[in-house]
Amino acid sequence: MTMPDMFATPEPPRRGTRLPSDWKPTLEAAKFARDLGLDVQAVADQFRDYWIARAGAGGVKLDWLATWRNWCRETAVRNANRPKPRVSQFNLPPSAPPVEEWRARLRGYKPGGFWLTERWGPRPETGKGWMSAADLAWWKNGGES
DSSP: OOHHHHHOOOOOOOOOEEOOTTOOOOHHHHHHHHHTTOOHHHHHHHHHHHHHHOOGGGGEESOHHHHHHHHHHHHHHHHHHSOOOOOOTTSOOTTSOOGGGHHHHHHTOOTTSOOOHHHHOSOGGGTOOSSOHHHHHHHHTTSOO
């Protein structure tokens, strides 16, 4: 240890913070969630509500981005372990739109764009959507027959 190092004041440990009530994921954070196949808005709403409501020291974190990434990973694992309902063109959930509406819905859709997963199922880019394989292929082909 050199003489100046011996008398240097150690850097105090950083203090954690609570999540701001108006928190929204950054572009980097949203991309991380989207790359895991998650619905960014739904996961962000759950994350924000949970951490804002968390009382005491448990709601204080040093690195909110790392906390977000862990939350997303855990959500993706939880989603992967849920039993998937068997869905076919002839056995669509009651909330799914009629088959003839898919192309109209898919025509203007871009990955990560507006999509009502509760009504329309998984996003098309996941490859697990409720639309027919032909409609999905049509969308992946840029909407050309």
